Amino acid sequence: MxxxxxxxxxxxxxxxxxxxxxxxxxxxxxxxxxxxVANSIKIMNIRGAPAIGVAAAMGFCLAALEFQYMxxxxxxxxxxxxxxxxxxxxxxxxxxxxxxxxxxxxxDTNSKQNPKKIAQLMIEEAKLMWKEDIDTNHAIGKHxxxxxxxxxxxxxxxxxGSLATVQYGTALAPVRWAIEEQGKNIQVIADETRPRLQGAxxxxxxxxxxxxxxxxxxxxxxxxxxxxxxxxxxxxxxDRIVRDAVFNKIGTYMVALAAKRHNIPFYVAAPESTLSMxxxxxxxxxxxxxxxxxxxxxGKVEIIPDGVEVINYAFDITPxxxxxxxxxxHGIFQHRELLKxxxx
Amino acid sequence: MxxxxxxxxxxxxxxxxxxxxxxxxxxxxxxxxxxxVANSIKIMNIRGAPAIGVAAAMGFCLAALEFQYMxxxxxxxxxxxxxxxxxxxxxxxxxxxxxxxxxxxxxDTNSKQNPKKIAQLMIEEAKLMWKEDIDTNHAIGKHxxxxxxxxxxxxxxxxxGSLATVQYGTALAPVRWAIEEQGKNIQVIADETRPRLQGAxxxxxxxxxxxxxxxxxxxxxxxxxxxxxxxxxxxxxxDRIVRDAVFNKIGTYMVALAAKRHNIPFYVAAPESTLSMxxxxxxxxxxxxxxxxxxxxxGKVEIIPDGVEVINYAFDITPxxxxxxxxxxHGIFQHRELLKxxxx
Numbered sequence: 001m002x003x004x005x006x007x008x009x010x011x012x013x014x015x016x017x018x019x020x021x022x023x024x025x026x027x028x029x030x031x032x033x034x035x036x037v038a039n040s041i042k043i044m045n046i047r048g049a050p051a052i053g054v055a056a057a058m059g060f061c062l063a064a065l066e067f068q069y070m071x072x073x074x075x076x077x078x079x080x081x082x083x084x085x086x087x088x089x090x091x092x093x094x095x096x097x098x099x100x101x102x103x104x105x106x107x108d109t110n111s112k113q114n115p116k117k118i119a120q121l122m123i124e125e126a127k128l129m130w131k132e133d134i135d136t137n138h139a140i141g142k143h144x145x146x147x148x149x150x151x152x153x154x155x156x157x158x159x160x161g162s163l164a165t166v167q168y169g170t171a172l173a174p175v176r177w178a179i180e181e182q183g184k185n186i187q188v189i190a191d192e193t194r195p196r197l198q199g200a201x202x203x204x205x206x207x208x209x210x211x212x213x214x215x216x217x218x219x220x221x222x223x224x225x226x227x228x229x230x231x232x233x234x235x236x237x238x239d240r241i242v243r244d245a246v247f248n249k250i251g252t253y254m255v256a257l258a259a260k261r262h263n264i265p266f267y268v269a270a271p272e273s274t275l276s277m278x279x280x281x282x283x284x285x286x287x288x289x290x291x292x293x294x295x296x297x298x299g300k301v302e303i304i305p306d307g308v309e310v311i312n313y314a315f316d317i318t319p320x321x322x323x324x325x326x327x328x329x330h331g332i333f334q335h336r337e338l339l340k341x342x343x344x
Numbered sequence: 345m346x347x348x349x350x351x352x353x354x355x356x357x358x359x360x361x362x363x364x365x366x367x368x369x370x371x372x373x374x375x376x377x378x379x380x381v382a383n384s385i386k387i388m389n390i391r392g393a394p395a396i397g398v399a400a401a402m403g404f405c406l407a408a409l410e411f412q413y414m415x416x417x418x419x420x421x422x423x424x425x426x427x428x429x430x431x432x433x434x435x436x437x438x439x440x441x442x443x444x445x446x447x448x449x450x451x452d453t454n455s456k457q458n459p460k461k462i463a464q465l466m467i468e469e470a471k472l473m474w475k476e477d478i479d480t481n482h483a484i485g486k487h488x489x490x491x492x493x494x495x496x497x498x499x500x501x502x503x504x505g506s507l508a509t510v511q512y513g514t515a516l517a518p519v520r521w522a523i524e525e526q527g528k529n530i531q532v533i534a535d536e537t538r539p540r541l542q543g544a545x546x547x548x549x550x551x552x553x554x555x556x557x558x559x560x561x562x563x564x565x566x567x568x569x570x571x572x573x574x575x576x577x578x579x580x581x582x583d584r585i586v587r588d589a590v591f592n593k594i595g596t597y598m599v600a601l602a603a604k605r606h607n608i609p610f611y612v613a614a615p616e617s618t619l620s621m622x623x624x625x626x627x628x629x630x631x632x633x634x635x636x637x638x639x640x641x642x643g644k645v646e647i648i649p650d651g652v653e654v655i656n657y658a659f660d661i662t663p664x665x666x667x668x669x670x671x672x673x674h675g676i677f678q679h680r681e682l683l684k685x686x687x688x
Contacts, residue, residue: 023649189655192638192647194538194562200639200647208649216648217655218538218638219564220595224630224660227597251564253571257601286568294536294562295544301644303536303544304560305367305552311533311561316568 001162001206002026004051007058007127012065014058018045019163023205034063034082041089041096044196048164049239049274050133053095056086057126060103064119075115079107091285092247092315094240094276099129130166136271137168139329142181144174144235144269146332147325150184152232155222157191158249159202160237160269162210170269171237172203174327179212187213189231193249194219195293195312219251223258234259238270239315241326242279243339246318247286256322268318269327277342287314345506345550346370348395351402351471356409358402362389363507367549378407378426385433385440388540392508393583393618394477397439400430401470404447408463419459423451435629436591436659438584438620443473474510480615481512483673486525488518488579488613490676491669494528496576499566501535502593503546504581504613506554514613515581516547518671523556531557533575537593538563539637539656563595567602578603582614583659585670586623587683590662591630600666612662613671621686631658 005016008030014037018027029045031037037059040046046055063082067075083100090096106125110118148154158164160171168176178184188207193199200216207214217225225231234255240247246268259266291310296302304310320335327333333341349360352374358381362371373389375381381403384390390399407426411419427444434440450469454462492498502508504515512520522528532551537543544560551558561569569575578599584591590612603610635654640646648654664679671677677685 024646192538194536194564197647201649204652205649208652215653215655216638218594219562220538220593220598220660221655221657223598223601224594224657225655227661249564250562250568254564254567254598254602257567257605258598261601294560297641298645298647301642302368303541303642305545305549308548308552309559311559311565311569313565313568316564317571 001167001210003167004048004163005046005055005058005130005166007061007123007130012062014055014062016040016046016055017163019047019202020045023201032062034059034066035085037062038085038089047198048159049093049095049237050165050170050271051163052090052093053099053273054126054130054133054166056096057099057103057129059086060100061119061123061126064115064122068116068119070115072111072115075118076107090287092239092287095273098273102129133166133271134168136329137165137170137173138177140170140269140271140327141168141173141177143329143331144267144327145177145182147233147265147267148174148178148184148186149232153187153189153230155189155191155225155231155234155255156203157199157219157236157252157255158193159198161203161206163202163206164237170271171235172207173269174235175212176210187215189225190214190216191219191222191251191255192216193251197298198249222255226258226262226264231264234264234266235269238268238274240284241268241270241275242281242284243277244320245281246323247284247315248318250313250316253316253318256318260322265324266322267325267327268323272328272330275342277338278344281317286316288312289314345511345554347511348392348507349390349399349402349474349510351405351467351474356406358399358406360384360390360399361507363391363546364389367545376406378403378410379429381406382429382433391542392503393437393439393581394509394514394615395507396434396437397443397617398470398474398477398510400440401443401447401473403430404444405463405467405470408459408466412460412463414459416455416459419462420451434631436583436631439617442617446473477510477615478512480673481509481514481517484514484613484615484671485512485517485521487673487675488611488671489521489526491577491609491611492518492522492528492530493576497531497533497574499533499535499569499575499578499599500547501543501563501580501596501599502537503542505547505550507546507550508581514615515579516551517613518579519556520554531559533569534558534560535563535566535595535599536560537595541642542593566599570602570606570608575608578608578610579613582612582618584628585612585614585619586625586628587621588664589625590667591628591659592662594657594660597660597662600662604666609668610666611669611671612667616672616674619686621682622688625661630660632656633658
């Protein structure tokens with residue numbers, strides 16, 4: 001699979017796949033202005049918690065290059081503005097804030113350096129985060145593959161694959177590892193994932209691209225498929241994991257309820273950067289997006305009468321009693337282990 | 345609301361709203377050939393268990409008119425063919441079979457009459473069924489309105505409204521009665537209901553048409569909305585009610601699981617003709633429809649990469665432990681009451 005995002009050294013450019021036009025067009029966008037990167041996160045040219053973390057970091061580097069000829073104090077205040085712009089793009093995925101904070105650390109700890117040097121250090125850090133993301137996902141894959149048996153059918157919701165990360169994916173990493181490294185026979189069922197259809201468009205695209213067997217169903221189908229015994233495991237990604245719940249794409253909670261009913265293991269795969277264990281669900285804002293995402297499918301077909309109001313929460317909340325385990329780059333953790341490992 | 349279907353005496357025509365082009369076009373179809381009516385059921389110009397029962401009965405009348413100049417024996421054998429065509433349109437909704445059986449009764453008990461007379465008796469019967477459907481729905485509304493309190497928000501899945509019946513609806517009947525006859529303040533949340541989007545297109549259309557407050561959400565949103573305390577009751581329709589479960593539009597089961605989790609009353613509203621209490625869930629075929637319904641939204645936008653297989657069950661199975669009661673024209677029944685009332 002092609003990386004979802006890259007830093008091009010020669011031209012100081014952020015290059016990303018335009019995920020809004022997949023699966024029928026594989027187009028690349030190139031940005032040299034951080035405001036464009038912020039907008040690309042907002043309108044979801046790039047999405048997926050780990051991927052938008054890296055995108056925000058790289059966008060922040062573009063800001064640093066723009067302001068690098070200022071004195072440190074002015075540079076710092078312009079970078080604050082750029083950071084606010086980045087932070088305001090998507091409120092739920094915690095990796096975005098984690099990435100910006102990590103980059104901000106470079107600015108704060110190098111106050112004796114000139115901004116030109118700081119900009120270079122930031123670019124190195126963003127490229128390191130890029131590489132770490134791939135390594136992390138391989139580790140998630142290796143740990144997660146333990147739960148998969150030869151012949152398993154894995155249901156996933158939304159896209160927490162290669163496209164949601166730099167490469168390789170989180171929820172899809174165990175599937176990739178089980179197939180590619182262990183030679184297991186694994187199939188995937190992708191929920192289409194309304195309203196933005198990341199499952200139908202992106203999960204189907206990337207698995208087909210890598211010749212991993214995949215079928216798509218409407219989100220409504222998950223309960224019946226479990227009742228019919230056609231799902232062995234569920235693995236989803238996460239946008240934020242707090243002490244008492246997992247925030248992930250809207251609809252995840254209903255999948256988890258159905259999995260519980262049928263005693264089907266339900267796992268969440270995410271890097272440590274998605275953990276926010278100082279928070280509980282009450283601390284998190286759930287993004288509500290434009291109703292047009294629902295009423296106008298992919299901007300192409302109106303499905304709702306004019307004048308009817310739309311409810312469009314982008315994420316929901318899955319409590320830990322429905323979750324069999326959290327797969328991170330460090331292993332598979334039960335809720336109590338997670339609470340112990342990440343004390344307040 | 346306009347009736348979804350009518351028999352026009354002057355021209356012996358079946359007239360129906362074309363539900364495939366709602367909500368943006370209100371077009372009517374007129375048929376004088378039973379094969380066209382069968383096709384209209386198959387491709388869902390008309391849908392909803394009670395409505396397709398009446399459509400099948402009226403289509404069967406067109407067949408009777410076509411064959412009325414034959415002798416009784418030949419007439420009967422041609423009508424058998426017409427009945428097979430009708431029965432093969434949709435396998436899950438039991439009202440279809442109930443309606444055809446009732447019409448077949450007219451043929452069987454009038455073997456001494458000439459087919460011309462039988463055709464007239466059949467038309468009278470179909471018109472009676474049409475009228476009974478409206479009366480039944482009013483009775484469902486009156487009984488069902490008991491469960492609604494002033495200020496309630498009712499979640500419904502798919503369309504079991506006026507458009508799914510001759511008029512007035514089943515699941516939406518209690519809402520209509522509570523508002524129109526009791527002056528209660530009731531709001532509706534309509535699940536969009538992928539893949540055919542009957543909630544977004546039809547439920548939203550008919551409630552807006554009748555000035556009943558309605559909002560639309562993606563199916564994925566139901567669980568979160570319940571968790572947030574924004575749903576007071578759930579009412580859905582049914583395509584077939586058997587001894588141990590309710591068959592209804594795909595996704596109903598997941599809504600029921602979420603309602604159970606949050607102790608939200610979950611009711612099924614359906615006429616007695618939807619009951620099939622000699623069967624259990626094992627006896628019922630769940631219709632699997634063309635994957636294009638999922639992959640190509642309303643025939644207008646492709647959302648899945650070419651070559652990826654689609655799973656498309658049209659209905660799912662909701663066991664009775666998730667159901668607070670069944671609302672019929674005779675009252676509201678618990679599972680045990682239903683089993684007692686309809687002994688094998």
